[in-house]
Amino acid sequence: MNALQKNSKKNHSPSSRGGLSGLDWKAFFKRTIVLVFLISLAVHVLLLVGFGGVAIFKGKMPTMPFAAQNVPSEQAVTVAPPPTDELVPEESRPDDMMPKETSVAEESAPPLEMMTVPGGASWAPAIPKDMKTSPTGSAGGTGAGTGTGTGKGAARATVKLFGVEVKAKKLGVIVSINKGAQSSGKLPEIFEEIFKLFPDSPVFLTNGGGMRDWEVVESEYNKKVEENNKKKKAGEPYDKFMGKEIKKPEVGRFNSGAALDWVVVRGFKPDPEYVGLKEKHPELFEDLRKRPNVLFISSNKEADGAYLAFSELLKKGVEAVYWYNQFDRPIEGKESERIAQQIRDSKIEILIQNQGGRTIGQEWLDAIGAKLVK
Numbered sequence: 001m002n003a004l005q006k007n008s009k010k011n012h013s014p015s016s017r018g019g020l021s022g023l024d025w026k027a028f029f030k031r032t033i034v035l036v037f038l039i040s041l042a043v044h045v046l047l048l049v050g051f052g053g054v055a056i057f058k059g060k061m062p063t064m065p066f067a068a069q070n071v072p073s074e075q076a077v078t079v080a081p082p083p084t085d086e087l088v089p090e091e092s093r094p095d096d097m098m099p100k101e102t103s104v105a106e107e108s109a110p111p112l113e114m115m116t117v118p119g120g121a122s123w124a125p126a127i128p129k130d131m132k133t134s135p136t137g138s139a140g141g142t143g144a145g146t147g148t149g150t151g152k153g154a155a156r157a158t159v160k161l162f163g164v165e166v167k168a169k170k171l172g173v174i175v176s177i178n179k180g181a182q183s184s185g186k187l188p189e190i191f192e193e194i195f196k197l198f199p200d201s202p203v204f205l206t207n208g209g210g211m212r213d214w215e216v217v218e219s220e221y222n223k224k225v226e227e228n229n230k231k232k233k234a235g236e237p238y239d240k241f242m243g244k245e246i247k248k249p250e251v252g253r254f255n256s257g258a259a260l261d262w263v264v265v266r267g268f269k270p271d272p273e274y275v276g277l278k279e280k281h282p283e284l285f286e287d288l289r290k291r292p293n294v295l296f297i298s299s300n301k302e303a304d305g306a307y308l309a310f311s312e313l314l315k316k317g318v319e320a321v322y323w324y325n326q327f328d329r330p331i332e333g334k335e336s337e338r339i340a341q342q343i344r345d346s347k348i349e350i351l352i353q354n355q356g357g358r359t360i361g362q363e364w365l366d367a368i369g370a371k372l373v374k
Helices: 002-011 025-029 032-057 104-108 179-184 187-197 214-233 282-290 306-315 334-346 362-367
Strands: 158-161 164-167 171-176 203-206 251-253 294-297 320-325 349-354
Touching: 158 187, 164 349, 171 187, 171 306, 179 187, 187 282, 203 306, 251 306, 294 306, 306 320, 306 334, 334 362
Parallel strands: 171 203, 171 320, 203 294, 320 349
Antiparallel strands: 158 164, 251 294
């Protein structure tokens, strides 16, 4: 009886019942094979949904709002349009290509208008219509506007300076303001004429106008000092005012304090007639002090440093030089030759006005083609 009851209970237990109602779902889903199957099924469903969405919505993607479509543009007159009966293949249309990124400068720049370049081909690059071209098609013209220029810019203007024609826009000025120049009384009218025609001219003031190499000048002066000292010891007449050494010439600004101690400005007290520019021509002195482009070559007359003035003016790009000088000092040596070569290479005009009757250095003046101003 007990055995029958046990078998009856066993047959009627939930695990032995038919259908899915009695299935142990937790144990079922924990099986490895079931988990692998479910994961694979989910991946396949996601892939199916993704590719299906692309297939459904293909061809319905919105186009970029800035893509150019059928927008007419200016074409070069030399480029022939394609025949109307030939269609451009759809895949080769440039309108479908994404535009490249451009810089702010390119976006803001105005479009270039095409023009036919003389002698150019259909593939010639676009250039602005307002750009000058030469007869051969070179952009920029010849510089002179007539096709016969040298490429250095506009032709030089012709100006009459002291009655002599000067073809220059920028004039350099070198004026010796030594005792003889101050006594002549010509300095005020010289600068009046120059500043009227060339108000911004760079000006160099000198004490004499010799040109010699510094090594030669220094050696020669030292010998003179020795001879003067010998005369003094021997009780012979000697130069009481000769300095122990000569100062090397330098470039300085005339509105500086150093210019006030320059002998041609303050004068030479042992000589009552040599009062200096400040006292001899006070108005001119003040005018020159106010101008920023006025410089001077320091040291005394025997230093022969006028080459410094020429060298600085050539650096400033002057097209002509006016030189007022007494020409009573030598013009020779390497420095003078260097300046002469630079003048010839630059092809600048040199106008000289002589303070006196002497003309030491005439050979040098002839070599540079100097013009005489009377």
